[in-house]
Amino acid sequence: MSDKKPISSVNDFVVRFANVNGSGSASANEMFARAILRHGVPVSPRNIFPSNIQGLPTWYEVRVTEDGHLGARGGVDMMVAMNPQTWDKDVAGIEPGGYLFYDSTKPMPSTKFRDDISVIGVPLTAIANSTYTDPRQRQLFKNIIYLGALSALLDMDPKLIEHLIGEQYKGKEKLLSSNVHALHLGRDWALQNLKCPIGLRVKKSDKVGDRIFIEGNSAAALGAVYGGATVCAWYPITPSSSVAEAFTAHCKKYRHDPETGKAKYAIVQGEDELASIGIVIGASWNGARAFTATSGPGISLMTEFIGLSYFAEIPAVIMNIQRAGPSTGMPTRTQQCDIIACAYASHGDTKHVLLFPEDPAEAFEFAAAAFDLAERLQTTIFLMLDLDIGMNHRLCRPLKWDDARQYDRGKIMTAEMLEEGRDFGRYLDVDGDGIPYRTYPGTHPTKGSYFTRGTSRDRYARYSEEGTVYADNMQRLVRKFETAQDLVPRPLQANAERPTKYGVIYFGSTSPAMDEAIGLLEARGHQLDRLRIRAFPFHSSVASFLAEHDFVYVVEQNRDSQLRQLIVNENGIDPVRLVPIVHYDGSPITARYIAKAIGDHQDHLKVTPLRKAVS
């Protein structure tokens, strides 16, 4: 029936589930991904969902990747088409030679299929309806039935799935056994009626190691718990809400006094983003570690306070889980589009520290570090996640914590220091690093109090509109930002095997796709040195990297090449040498996309000698 040879691949393929939002498919799909992990085979799943609760199309894509390529691949080898609304598009999206899995209860006209793919029909509804009478059960178990059928088709070990079901429904015996039953209904039907396995197979391996499977938002929230955040104020916004929700859950578990049951944290759902950042600023001013989590529209609302944090020098941590803008944009799609908005947030001359974690493990580390940096630098620290890292489970190295680590509370002048007669000027640069001392409110009866304001003031926090006094303070803020360069996570460089005059700069969630793209580019004969930027302000090694290469590609997920703009602006270099590679359709960037874009540019750059070209 197929005029193209079916794809044959072990532990390297993409399965995409097309579902209807709210049909209960998410947990079955996630179980599918986890089951493959239990085979020792890395997976990289991605939720593609609408800004809606019920009824609209949603997809879940699982990249099975023995080689550990965790970026999105592009293309679909097997489509599990459970949504009639998107059928045509879903079928069209299957790679030639790929597989279509569908519910064959209702006959479909042959025009609805393709000749170059393998079509696998399983009467899921019929099986569910003959087993269950309750409509809700019919719907929910249909998901588990297709999971069972897939396990047979892909040669998966059913025991591993049963084990997962056992963990999920521990202590709920009835649910456990009914789920296992549904799994076998699907599996047995497939084994009896279909040729199993198909060309795509899962084979046990040992490539997962001790890695963990966690969403970036949850990891960042855990970083806030470990980093000592005690105040969290937030306003619900996709894709950041799960940060605050995870922080709440983690705190409930780890932050209650065992004796009194009282909470060693305070979480407030603000009336809007203005209140959320206001609460963070108030708490930080008063010496607590505080943060908020938001996304682009929230950042826009917070900018006045961010300027206050910069100018009055009040610590704050803002986790920005970026989504596609501008305006409401695409709330459930990923982008790295707030780089400029955050780097220079607020009116007047401002600059802010940005951290760019590449995965949940770094989200955890950088979140914890953000609180040290905020208190050390007495300013806002942005943790720049995006939807791709934040809301998807990602395989990453285990989270680590050194029990000897103390929090860096920054330069705090205590009552004892004031008693000793130390000169306290709130905006006095005593160490030459641009960072002044601060006192907490209530420190001393007669010494160390000051008036915090967003207006201009002198080194002793006294109101002043003198031009020289204002400029002196603004210059010190520049010095402080220079100090930040050496405190933030440094860029990581990886050089090509052979010396090359071409380099590539990338950051954040682009990381796995970029790493994979390097392999593809090398196969095309292109050598590139890589620099992964992990923070702004840029460390001096960024300037060195630019100086060492003729052309540097800057790969990012926004239209206007914002990181490139920032690099050009901050380093004062010729923009021609920085080639933008941008991807901004709201889907995560892929290795194929990067390799093609850079490869094509490289091909254009390379002048083939005439003799060779004509011979």
Add this chain to the structure above:
Amino acid sequence: MTYIAKPKFHHPGLKKNELGYTHRDYEGKISTLCAGCGHDSITASIIEACYELSIEPHRVAKISGIGCSSKTPDYFLGNSHGFNSVHGRMPSVLTGANLANRDLIYLGVSGDGDSASIGFGQFAHSIRRGVNMTYIVENNGVYGLTKGQFSATADRGSKSKKGVTNTDNAIDLVAIALQLGATFVARSFSGDKGQLVPLIAAAIGHKGASFIDVISPCIAFNNHAGSTKSFDYVREHNDAVNRLDVLVGRDPIAVDYAPGTVQVVEQHDGSKIALRKIDADYDPHDRLGAQTFLAKHAAKGQIVTGLLYVDPDAEDLHEHLNTVETPLNTLEADTLCPGSAALDKINASLR
């Protein structure tokens, strides 16, 4: 430079409070507001209240927004930390500060532009959360610092200095505070120190969201005929529901008043408020009654002043959140960080 430090000399015989502080210890810098500004009278009342309560000056955090009123925290409690934050955002900043350290006294100073217009939302939400604070609005019905535009508390029909008539309805912050569940609601007049000082003292002693609307005529832009926030207008239309005194500890001052006209309310912190009743029917524990009373008098063009409502057993945000008694800003890694052993378990659960 527009700030002026106050000379520290004072009369050696100046009276001292329980803690040994004089009035001067509660003062701040010299005000740069217009001479005769109602706000300066409120500043004087705050100083007086804190002196009488024998509060340690540095244990107060003064937080304000933007505007003439919001400048005033610089003019009192010079040994306290102050925060002149963002226009309309005092309530959120104060809420955060309060969460960080529940042991300080929080004094929020705002104006009618700050709280009834740009910050109306924050005013409302801080009240409904029950933040333990004293929230004072210095209400002059006008934007003074930008030279005389109407604010949202300006009465409909009132005239600006330039002769423009206000056609928008006024917001009565006291009515709103009552509706939102404030557990201490009062109104006073900047020119009535005898009423205002005990109200501020009682509000500070109250555990929960205390709100005081203080009508404070703007002598530059809102003290003319046609204004409903001028000294003359307020004096003529003021209807005080009660007079009160705050009794700290076991101060026997209550005996000064004839029985039957004094009602003593004991607050959560042990302080007592003695209400010298002017209106015999007025019950300050009845929220619904207060709302009706206010509405009836407003219809007659009367400005009700005094303590309108108090719930002596109020709870605050910390109780709602069940936070530890120790201020959160003093907690360190040893109590906040779950440690590597817990992290290993978390890792194990994510495989």
